[in-house]
Amino acid sequence: MSPRTTPVRFDEAGPLALSLARSVADEEFMVLLVRDVRGRFTLIVDDREQSVDENRERWHAALVEQLTPYVTGRPLTLASQMITADALLNSKRAAPDTLRPSGGAGSVRLLDNTVVGEDWANVSTPGPEVDGTRTHRTALYGFKGGVGRTTATAMLARRLADDGNIVLVVDLDLESPGAGPLLAGPNGLPRNGIVDHLVEAAVGSADGLELVTRTGYAPRSRSGELWVAPARGQGTDGVPYAYVDKLNRVYADLPGSSFADRLADAVEACERAVTLGDSGRRPDVVLLDSRAGIHDVAAVTISRLCDLALLFGADSAQTWAGYGDLFAAWQSSGRAPDIREKLRMVASMVPDTVHHSMDDYLDAFTARSYECFTALYDELAPGEPPSAADEGARYAFAPSEKDDSAPHHPIPVLFEPGLVGLGAGDSRNWQDRAFVKAAYGEFLDTAVRLITAGPGDEEGTR
Known part of the structure; x- marks a missing residue:
């Protein structure tokens, strides 16, 4: 050579x-x-x-x-x-x-x-079991911001509560908190937030924090409840809330306590706080509103904390380049088989006009999404069956482009100008308006089915 x-x-x-x-x-x-x-x-x-x-x-x-x-x-x-x-x-x-x-x-x-981002490759089972069962966690993530992820989180939370579930929304978008004020209003937040737990846990002082609040939303089902754990708390009267100073310290790995472990502990602490709340019931569903980008929060949320990850994106070069980089990292680390089946793509801000129909847009989106996701799928030789010949070998995972249950197949959220600037804590039940239902109808139906489905039950019965 x-x-x-x-x-x-x-x-x-x-x-x-x-x-x-x-x-x-x-x-x-x-x-x-x-x-x-x-x-x-x-x-x-x-x-x-x-x-x-x-x-x-x-x-x-x-x-x-x-x-x-x-x-x-x-x-x-x-x-x-x-x-x-x-x-x-x-x-x-x-x-x-x-x-x-x-x-x-x-x-x-x-x-x-690595210095950062190592948890993209550290895939593990999320959450502890209680009495043989475990709260279902769904992450909502977008490679880029501005795709309507937080509004979709609020819509999904209200729908799940309407169906009789105890729902907890955890705002993990620490650099740009939004889910807390949107669901509880700026004056309805608890004293503390996720950032407080991360900081206090680092010095062994996380007990006694007020991390969650039950929102004022009244679900259609009497058994439903909607709780939120904000990234940023409301603070204590007379004491300045030093959010930026706290945020500057949360990501460090400490001796015997990694950032990933402390974030997992914070989410579990929020779940326990709901269990100690009004009804004494633990959450049925936790929605994790993750920050955008290839960041440690997103890495821990998707790889470690969730059962289902809804990946938001518009049909743009930035979307596919970003997800392509992420999928290539999972493939090269050998973690693709561990994570791919809990992913599902969401096509956000889908147009539906005379000049640009929803069907045409989704056809193009699906083709590009499939091309991107093939990095995570197994390659089959022509005529090769999806299962290996050797006894005990794992089944190949190679869905077709048209497989509407595959991770790459998009769940649409329609673009609607009226959704821009929805008020925090709006009590007028904006989710019941016709244009909101039209925009989120298919997304909500599909997401609820995926969240509430048991093993082998794609129809989604609890």
Whole structure:
């Protein structure tokens, strides 16, 4: 191989490192590819069952030659020389190389260390069980702001409460709080918000916070209740509420307490607060209004805290580029199979005019959405069945473009100018107006069905 005349760049280093790791695994070694916070790679090879003496210099030279400057000072490390080899090689944070063909004794896993955003790849089951059941959590997320996500959250919350559910809305858009005032009004907020729990928990003083309030909304069903946990509380009379100073401190990982853990604890604290409320019932449904963008709040919300993630977007180049980057990260980290089936696309601000019909818009949206989501789907060879031949192997997940139950298939929210500037805490039941029902009708019906459906029950009966 001739030497490079230009330096390796970050985008090239990943595929090159993975290719080198696979070549070592093809020689029947278990390998772990570790990337540090600067993007540099170390290849750890498990040599405890067979010697690597004749290969060591060759592997080391290839790593240095092909990856510099994206290699560490020790680009090749042997498990036999490590005290904690098993803990590292079997780390739960290490993702398997799902794109490497199966077969043979070798294997590749990737351990990616980052400063921020690591939780996009840390997929886990959300929430604790109580008496064998667990509150259902739905995240509402948009890669870009301005797509009507918070208004949709309020609409969905009221509809679920009308159906008899105890509903809690948690405002996780910390930089731009909106769900709290929209649902409870500026004067109906509790003293504290999510940001207070994050700050106080960091110093062990989160007990006794007033995190939730029952809104003034009167659901059609007597058993329904609508609660909100705002990002920003109302504060205490006579004491300045230093929201910006608190916000500047919430994202830090502390010894023994990561930001992800503290955010999960905050959501669970809000759920417990509702349980201690008027009816003494725990929430049936929690709606998490996530902030936009590729941010740690969104990462934790989608990857760790929710059962269902509704992904909002308009049909624009920015939408598909953003979701494309996110899906590619999930695929490369090996987490796509763990997360893809809880996603569902929402087409927001869909036009329906004489010159631009809803059907034409949604056809184009669906095609682009499918193209984007294929990064998360399995590839099937022509004529290959969706299940693997080997007993116990997982089923392939490869829905068609026209599959209206697939993650990429959009749930529409129609554009309606009258929705702009809805008043906070409006008591005039604006959700009952004809233009609002027309805009949100299909979205509400579909979202409620997805939220209230039990395992294997797509019709959505509780």
